[in-house]
Amino acid sequence: MSTTLKVALLGAGTVGTEVARILDQDAAALTQRAGARLRLSAVVVRDTAADRGPHVPRELITDQAEDAIDGADLVIELMGGIEPARTYITRALSNGASVVTGNKALLAAHGAELFALAKDNDAQLSFEAAVAGAIPILRPLAESLAGDTITKVMGIVNGSTNYILDKMDREGADLADVMAEAAALGFLEADPSADVEGHDAAAKAALLATLAFGAGFSIDQVHTEGITGVSATDVEAARAEDQVIKLLAIVERSEGGVQMRVHPTLISREHPLAAVHGAFNAVFVEAENAGQLMFYGAGAGGAPTASAVMGDLVTAARRSLAGAPDHTVLSATAVPALPIEDAITRYALAIDVTDAPGVLARIAQVFADQGVSIEAMRQTGYPSAGSDAAASASLRIITHAGTQRALDATVAAVTELDVVTGITSVLRVEGN
Numbered sequence: 001m002s003t004t005l006k007v008a009l010l011g012a013g014t015v016g017t018e019v020a021r022i023l024d025q026d027a028a029a030l031t032q033r034a035g036a037r038l039r040l041s042a043v044v045v046r047d048t049a050a051d052r053g054p055h056v057p058r059e060l061i062t063d064q065a066e067d068a069i070d071g072a073d074l075v076i077e078l079m080g081g082i083e084p085a086r087t088y089i090t091r092a093l094s095n096g097a098s099v100v101t102g103n104k105a106l107l108a109a110h111g112a113e114l115f116a117l118a119k120d121n122d123a124q125l126s127f128e129a130a131v132a133g134a135i136p137i138l139r140p141l142a143e144s145l146a147g148d149t150i151t152k153v154m155g156i157v158n159g160s161t162n163y164i165l166d167k168m169d170r171e172g173a174d175l176a177d178v179m180a181e182a183a184a185l186g187f188l189e190a191d192p193s194a195d196v197e198g199h200d201a202a203a204k205a206a207l208l209a210t211l212a213f214g215a216g217f218s219i220d221q222v223h224t225e226g227i228t229g230v231s232a233t234d235v236e237a238a239r240a241e242d243q244v245i246k247l248l249a250i251v252e253r254s255e256g257g258v259q260m261r262v263h264p265t266l267i268s269r270e271h272p273l274a275a276v277h278g279a280f281n282a283v284f285v286e287a288e289n290a291g292q293l294m295f296y297g298a299g300a301g302g303a304p305t306a307s308a309v310m311g312d313l314v315t316a317a318r319r320s321l322a323g324a325p326d327h328t329v330l331s332a333t334a335v336p337a338l339p340i341e342d343a344i345t346r347y348a349l350a351i352d353v354t355d356a357p358g359v360l361a362r363i364a365q366v367f368a369d370q371g372v373s374i375e376a377m378r379q380t381g382y383p384s385a386g387s388d389a390a391a392s393a394s395l396r397i398i399t400h401a402g403t404q405r406a407l408d409a410t411v412a413a414v415t416e417l418d419v420v421t422g423i424t425s426v427l428r429v430e431g432n
């Protein structure tokens, strides 16, 4: 007869109810894969009267979280938020129970403390669901690529903003219209700023960097820009150059540390990430020996996210039975997070200018003065409503790679020129 491991589920919402369903429906197969029977011992909810569907037995429903945690071998936290999730996970790990969570917000803010606690108590803390939902990405970074050197990770890790940008690209729609539609479809978080201001992607960027570079990083070290400044004109200009705008989470190892940033980014339509449509996620990884890899799939949704939770649960059960929890997520070596000013990036600028002799030369001189090399410059037409079309023009300039510090100084100096009537767009460019 196989061992039984008691599993407490904290939170029975979109993901939690799917976890309960899989534990129930796939019980026999899970026992075989885990090497132990995974028996749901408690389901902690706020409203004990609410019906949780056929897979959550009524007698297991409780609002007594401490008792549920203390009686469990494995704890699944799917409530979200910082508190009380942090206190409950702390309690579970202190008891020596392994914990599985999808809580990116909590781990991106307090991961280091919780990983240390897991290690001190010889318990496992797993969180594959927290980044890119169903896509196996954290374990590939931490384990499959452990013998390689990861240099860069670029991900579309927020499904709702990808849905919005994709729709703008396909239909030429305005941001505000598509956002309203995404909200009506339930794609956006209750507080849409978590998605559209880039905070959700930033939490995931910190976790990707933690796994890729073996050091603890937190969300406040990630330079974050959302999609609210992306206009239909930006999308159209990108399209004219066979490019597309994606909200990317980029973490990169460079001399002296790790660079972490989230921002709308121009990429070529040839890039594998350009083929990620709708609310799907994908993570593009570069490693010294493996070369380029891409992981693609559903980044959210009850069943897909529950798949990642269950993978962690089975692995935690196996490790717990073997008495060998894995604590290699963080190395002993601290790696500094580099400021955004040191990021090496390319810029695409849209500049409205007076259409007069010598204008291009004066603009080019400013770039040269700041040490920023221009890759391409073209006149894209006549600008903004209200300007004198006969006496003005719109320029599009793509730079070669430079530090953000130099690029920002260039933008500031160009703005000062009397022949420049406005800089209407500045976007970073990745890839070729």
Ligand SMILES: NC(=O)C1=CN([C@@H]2O[C@H](COP(=O)(O)OP(=O)(O)OC[C@H]3O[C@@H](n4cnc5c(N)ncnc54)[C@H](O)[C@@H]3O)[C@@H](O)[C@H]2O)C=CC1
Residues within 6 Å of the ligand: 010, 011, 012, 013, 014, 015, 016, 044, 045, 046, 077, 078, 079, 080, 081, 083, 084, 102, 103, 104, 105, 129, 130, 133, 299, 300, 301, 302, 305
């Ligand atoms: N829904 C998704 O597609 C994804 C969710 N996640 C993460 O998974 C976690 C769960 O997400 P969802 O299931 O979508 O959230 P949800 O909002 O549908 O469910 C959370 C449940 O926890 C309950 N809860 C909250 N605080 C509680 C407390 N103090 N005591 C007892 N119950 C409490 C809520 O009442 C709710 O039923 C979050 O951390 C989320 O960020 C991660 C990836 C994708």
Ligand SMILES: N[C@@H](CC=O)C(=O)O
Residues within 6 Å of the ligand: 133, 157, 158, 159, 160, 161, 187, 188, 189, 195, 200, 299, 300
């Ligand atoms: N709001 C998130 C949900 C998953 O983490 C998203 O849009 O991807």
Ligand code: NA
Residues within 6 Å of the ligand: 128, 129, 130, 131, 132, 133, 134, 135, 136, 137, 138, 308
């Ligand atoms: Na994942």
